[in-house]
Structures are given as C-alpha cells and as structure tokens.
Amino acid sequence: MQMSTELFATLVASVEASSDRALSNNDAPRWIRKLSEEDAILMSQADVRDVCIVTRHLRALLLQHEGKRFLTVSGLDADDDLPEGFEALELTPSFLALAVSQLKLAPRASPIEIFDTIESSFAGEDGYEGHELEDIAKLFPSVSVFKLNEDADSSGSIWRSVGVLLSKFYGQGPIELSGEALNGLxxxxxxxxxxxxxxxxVQGHLAITWSGLFLELYRAIEQLYSVPKLVKLTDIWASPKxxxxxxxxxxxxxxxxxxEEDALRELIESCDASLLEMLANELCPDAENKSQAVAKAIYKQRNSLVHFRSAMPEQCYSNEQWNNRICLMIKLVSQLYERHGNNYMLPRAQ
Structure with missing residues (x-):
C-alpha cells in the first residue's frame, strides 16, 4: 500500500506544481485496482536486489521473489524477439508501483491529463475499488517486465541484464555498431x-561517439594493469589480500x-596467440614485436582521445575501422578478465 500511495502522491504533486488545475481532494486515498492476492504479496514482499539509473530515461530494477528474478525496465523499446533467458510478462499494479517508487519515475502526462484521470475517483466515492491499471500506467513512461532465467550468469547482475537487452535492441543507437560488435557485447x-x-x-555501449565506447573498454583493461607486477611480487611475498x-x-x-604501456604489453602477452595475431593484423600489421607494437598502438589511441594537444591529434577512422577495433577490444577485455579477474578481485588462498 505504501508504494501505491507514493505513486499517487507523485501524480498529485505534478498537478499541484501546475497552475492549470487544482485538485479538490488531493489528500483522498487512491490506489490501483487489485489484480490478485499473489500480485499484492509481490508488492509488499519482493526483495529489491538492485536499481540502476542508466540515463535520464533508461532505468532498471532487479527484483527477487519466491525464488524468481524479475527485471523491470523503463525507457527501452523491446519487441517480441527477446534474447535467451528473458520472458516478457504483463505489467501488473505491483510491478508498476515498484517501478515508480524505486526508479523515481516522473509522470510523462501533462497535469491536465493527470487531473482528468484522478480527480473524480478516490476512496469514499460510491463504488470506488481503485483505478484501472491501464489508466494510471499511461501517465508514466513505459515499463517492461521480464522474468529472468536464474541459471543464466547475467541474471544476477542488473548491469549485465540491461546490457543484454541493449545488445538486442540497440536499434537506432548513436553510433553505427555492426552486428559483430553487438554480438560481441x-x-x-x-x-x-x-x-x-x-x-x-554499458556506459560505453550507450556513448554518443566511438571514442566513448573505446575508452570505457580501455578503462576496463586499465583496472588490471597492476596484475603482472603483483603476480611476481606475491610469488616471493605471499599475501591473502x-x-x-x-x-x-x-x-x-x-x-x-x-x-601503462608496459603493463598493457605484459597483459597482452598473457593472451592467446590467435588474439594477439588479430590485434596485430588490425593495429600494426608490419610489426616484428607484436605485443609491444599492439600495446603502443592501443595506448597511443587512448592518449589521442583523452588529451587535446597538437602533438596528439585524434585519428579519424571509418565506421568499419572503428567496428574492427571495438570488436577486438571486447575480445581483449573478455580474455583478460577470464585469465586475471579472480586473482584481481578475490582473496588469495594461502
């Protein structure tokens, strides 16, 4: 009931902030008509696992209830061709109330539309059993609900789950990501x-420029730069940290x-020879020392994007060239974290 109260308080506040209309019964209790006892229990007992405000419009909520995981998303246009592990569910009063409350959704309808919808219906009016779901849902941004496959690795992370949907429904995204790049993501x-x-x-995935995506992939690799030296250090000076x-x-x-450049080279040397070959063919096809040349090329590109100096001009690439580089950076991130992620993030056994 608290979340339903919050939902209608949001609508009332929108009308009160406008000079167009004035509610005569703004304190009167209102709610959405109850769908079922099961749905009412979900509203009161669901475990909010995580919330992410991805952009001003794209927001997501990860819920757990009775052993099931649900992802509620606002601001993403999805069709029926869902990725594996996602099952579309009908919007219910509980999912809408939870989304409005947890994601801080502001009404998209005008104060006049809200006034016309809620002014004449409230507790105490003869026959009032609550507002119809569709009448209230249309006042807010669209909300989609998915049941997640609990066995999928991505289902436990809200950012991974949102990323999977973005890869499938990137649509008219700001940069021209190829099918290969989207599949890689x-x-x-x-x-x-x-x-x-x-x-x-995900932040890179939604970037408005190629450089934004490249730099977020680079930052993911940068986090591991200390690994080669720490491997050597802990071989002679053990630590549980x-x-x-x-x-x-x-x-x-x-x-x-x-x-940075030396650390990147050492990390690249830990990768499969096949990945090194692909990186070299794209970035430095004539190089003799491939790992060194690849590290130099990636670091040089990073510097040209981060710094704004005449000695470091930003290079212009075609969409095809950018897609090739992005695909390789995705592969590099994936392989480096597969090799070093546990060592970097988890305490070491003694």
Missing amino acids: KELYEAGSNHVPFRNI SFYELAELLESQLGWRPK
Whole structure:
C-alpha cells in the first residue's frame, strides 16, 4: 500500500506544481485496482536486489521473489524477439508501483491529463475499488517486465541484464555498431567473467561517439594493469589480500602504480596467440614485436582521445575501422578478465 500511495502522491504533486488545475481532494486515498492476492504479496514482499539509473530515461530494477528474478525496465523499446533467458510478462499494479517508487519515475502526462484521470475517483466515492491499471500506467513512461532465467550468469547482475537487452535492441543507437560488435557485447554480458566492470561497458555501449565506447573498454583493461607486477611480487611475498586491495595499498601508501604501456604489453602477452595475431593484423600489421607494437598502438589511441594537444591529434577512422577495433577490444577485455579477474578481485588462498 505504501508504494501505491507514493505513486499517487507523485501524480498529485505534478498537478499541484501546475497552475492549470487544482485538485479538490488531493489528500483522498487512491490506489490501483487489485489484480490478485499473489500480485499484492509481490508488492509488499519482493526483495529489491538492485536499481540502476542508466540515463535520464533508461532505468532498471532487479527484483527477487519466491525464488524468481524479475527485471523491470523503463525507457527501452523491446519487441517480441527477446534474447535467451528473458520472458516478457504483463505489467501488473505491483510491478508498476515498484517501478515508480524505486526508479523515481516522473509522470510523462501533462497535469491536465493527470487531473482528468484522478480527480473524480478516490476512496469514499460510491463504488470506488481503485483505478484501472491501464489508466494510471499511461501517465508514466513505459515499463517492461521480464522474468529472468536464474541459471543464466547475467541474471544476477542488473548491469549485465540491461546490457543484454541493449545488445538486442540497440536499434537506432548513436553510433553505427555492426552486428559483430553487438554480438560481441552480448556475449560479454552473457558469458564474461563476473569481475568485468559491466557498468563501464554499458556506459560505453550507450556513448554518443566511438571514442566513448573505446575508452570505457580501455578503462576496463586499465583496472588490471597492476596484475603482472603483483603476480611476481606475491610469488616471493605471499599475501591473502586480493590484487585489487594490494594495488590500492601500493598506490595510496607508496605512490606506486604501473607504467601503462608496459603493463598493457605484459597483459597482452598473457593472451592467446590467435588474439594477439588479430590485434596485430588490425593495429600494426608490419610489426616484428607484436605485443609491444599492439600495446603502443592501443595506448597511443587512448592518449589521442583523452588529451587535446597538437602533438596528439585524434585519428579519424571509418565506421568499419572503428567496428574492427571495438570488436577486438571486447575480445581483449573478455580474455583478460577470464585469465586475471579472480586473482584481481578475490582473496588469495594461502
């Protein structure tokens, strides 16, 4: 009932903030007509696992209830061709109330439309049993509800789940991502290491420029830069702490951090030879020392995007070239976290 009260309080506040209309009964209790006892229980007992405000319009809510996981999303146009592990559900009063409350959804309808919908119906009026769901739902941004496959790795992470949907329904996104790039992102969201910083990947996925996506993928790799040196250090000086903790201590207490280009080269050397070959063919086809040349090329591109100096001009690439580079960066992120994610994030066994 509290969430239903919050929903109608949001509508009342929208009318009160306008000079167009004035409710004569703004304090009167209102609610959405009860669908079922099961739905009412979901509203009161569902465990809110996570909330993410991805953009101003794209927002998501991850719920757990009676052993089932649900993803509620606002601001994403999805059709019936859903990715594997997603089952579309009908919007119910509980899912709408939870979405409005947890995602802080503001009404999209005008104050006049809201006034016309709620003014004459309220508790105490003869025959009032609540507003119809469709009448209230249309006053807010669209909300989609999905039941997730609990066995899927992505179902436990709101950012991974949102990423899977973005990969499927990118549509008229701001950059011209190829089918291969979108499939690569989808595979990363679905099957990548749990330690990949998926929030960064989603932010890059929604970037309005190629450089935004490239830099978020680079940042994901950058987090692992201390790994090669920490592997050597802990071989002779064991520590139960995760590499993440050790890297933080070394930088905060001693002011040490790895040299980026050298660290990138060492990480690349830990990858499969086939991936190194693909990177070299795209970035530095004539190089003799491929790992060094690939690291230099990636780091140079990073610098040209981060810095704004005449000595570091940003290079212009075609959509095809950008897609090739993005696909390779996705593969690099995936493989590096598969190899080093556990060591970096988890405490080490003694």
